[in-house]
Amino acid sequence: MAKKKKSDAEEPIEGVENLLGKTEQYIEENQKSLTIIVVAIVVVVLGYLGYRNLYVAPLEQEARSQIFMAERYFERDSFYIALYGDGNYPGFIDIIEDYSVTRVANLARYYAGISYLRLEEYQNAIDYLTSFDSRDQLVSSVALGAVGDAWVELGELERAASFYVKAARRRPNQFTSPIFWMKAGQVYEELGKYSRALEAYENIRDEYPETTEGRQVEKYIARVQLKMDR
DSSP: OHHHHHHHHHHHHHHHHHHHHHHHHHHHHTHHHHHHHHHHHHHHHHHHHHIIIIIIHHHHHHHHHHHHHHHHHHHTTOHHHHHHOOSSSOOHHHHHHHTTTSHHHHHHHHHHHHHHHHTTOHHHHHHHHHHOOOOOHHHHHHHHHHHHHHHHHTTOHHHHHHHHHHHHHSSOOTTTHHHHHHHHHHHHHHHTOHHHHHHHHHHHHHHOTTSHHHHHHHHHHHHHHHHHHO
C-alpha cells in the first residue's frame, strides 16, 4: 500500500518534468524563430514609440500653433476664411491636409463641418462631421445633431431623424439630449411616424422634465396623440 501511494505521488511530478522537458526541447528547436519574433515585437514597439514621440508629438504642437487664427475667424462667423485661410494663416482644410495624423486635424474636421453647415454646403458638412471622432460628451452629440440638420436641409428626413436619435443617445445629458429628442420627434411627425414621434417626446418628459424642452413637451405629446387617434 505504501509503495502505491509513493507511485501515485511520483506520477504528477514526472508529468510536470516531462512537460518542462518538452518545453525546453521546443525552445531549443525553435530558438531562432522565437528570437526573430521577439526582435520583431521590440522593433514594432520601439518604432511606434519613436513615431509618436519624434514625429507626431512635434507635429501636434505645430498644428496647435497653426489652427488658432482659423478658430478666431470661426468665432467671428467668418466661416469661409476659417475654412480656407486668410493668405497668412492656414484654414481648417489646410490643417486637415497638412496635419492629418494629429488630434488637432480631427478637431479641424468638426470646425470644418460646422462651417460648411453655416455656409449651406450641406454635403460637405456631412462629410467632415461624420469623419470627426470625439469622446467629449457635448461636442460629439452636437456633431451628430449637426449632421441631422444637414440632412433636413437636403430633404432626407429619415436620415435626419436617425442622426437626431443618435445625438440624443450619445452619452445622454441634460443639455443636448432633450434638444435632439425634440428635433427627432418633430421630424418623425413630419414623416407621419407618430409612434416614433411620441416615443421621442416621452423620452423628454420622463428623462429631462426640468429642461426647457421638458417643460414644453406635454403639448407635443397631446398633439401627436390626437394625430394617432384620427
